Amino acid sequence: SRTVARTPEGAVTVGGLDVRELAEEFGTPAYLLDEADFRARCRAWRDAFGADADVFYAGKAFLCRAVVRWLNEEGLNLDVCSLGELTTALAAGMPAERIAMHGNNKSTEEIRRAVEEGVGRIVLDSFQEIARVAHTARELGKRQRVQIRVTVGVEAHTHEFIATAHEDQKFGLALAGGGSRPDAAGGPAAEAVRRVLQLDSLELVGIHSHIGSQIFDTSGFEVAAHRVVGLLRQVRDEHGVELPEIDLGGGLGIAYTADDDPREPHEIAKALRDIVTRECESAGLTVPRLSVEPGRAIVGPTAFTLYEVGTVKPLEGLRTYVSVDGGMSDNIRTALYDAEYTVALVSRASTAEPMLTRVVGKHCESGDIVVRDAFLPADVAPGDLLAVPATGAYCRSMASNYNHALRPPVVTVGDGAARVILRRETEDDLLRLDVG
């Protein structure tokens, strides 16, 4: 949403602010996030799904108090998956009933806090957890609303490490039965439903499925919806109960490079609605309330990382290595998933020929790559500022202190004003933890 322009000497401005001044004021590396764009994306999701569905922003993509306030104001709910995320959500005033609690191995403390605070739903991920949540709710004299996370056997078309609904992985309870009972009735998911329905301290409100992340195609979601409705039908037939909710998770992809062609919220909303409605009607089921959990698609495109070039090293016959002042500690995605990013010189114009570079960080290992193959002007030099777009999701939230790096700040930039929402770590922050 913010206007990107160039000054007469060719420096990029965002929302009217010169990146050189932003670098001066906030330091580099820094994540520069567009609040107006974040809010607009929240509204696009809300509008696409409408009043009879719920959008839960996946806090794992990026969460801090300002984000929670924006979500609250834009009418989104929040998916959290740890005590830390839950604490942040509550501290910033998200009503507990609009929070969903996830995780495949929630601790006793996480379960207790979630139940005590009265979160709107806990998404159950194992048989042990069914017993634990039921026990805690009973002890606290509460009836906890829960969903059961199922794995539908869909392998999303994405990087293997982040596909979650195929068979051999840790999340959820499988729909299909194993061994002598390959049908759903004999599967762990159906058994989980049986157990939850017997427990007075749990209220089973629905079924949850999340098939993966950075997905461009709606067909995986459609297969998931089809199979989840199949379970609802079976639950109705076996127990005479119609579960009122379906959550189809997150996973919608964004454009990291020009080759990526993401779906819009209204496309995914229409595809999900159509299939859920059609399948429920043909099964004679009341259409359940639908919810989704986008993370990346909301926050990913809203931020870029601003770096300063420190060294430039041409390797004869190979390429030129351009080192910036961050790296795998502020963006692990390239090293971890072979993720692709683009990069641009933003502090000045250049008429130099494009040159093949690899933009790398300052960490002590050769896998510390920010952009694997990048064309930058051949005169790129120390002191230049580079911008890497689409770093709003899973960059600050997965940032580390590797090599005792200080994690960069998140600064909102737009409409001629910039504001720190998450400050840069300091040496004192590091030493404060070091109590030996």
Ligand code: LLP
């Ligand atoms: N709901 C559940 C239950 C999830 O596990 C996830 C992501 C989401 C929603 C949000 O998915 P999204 O809309 O953001 O794709 N670190 C990886 C992504 C891991 C996603 C894990 N779960 C990355 O950087 O690509």
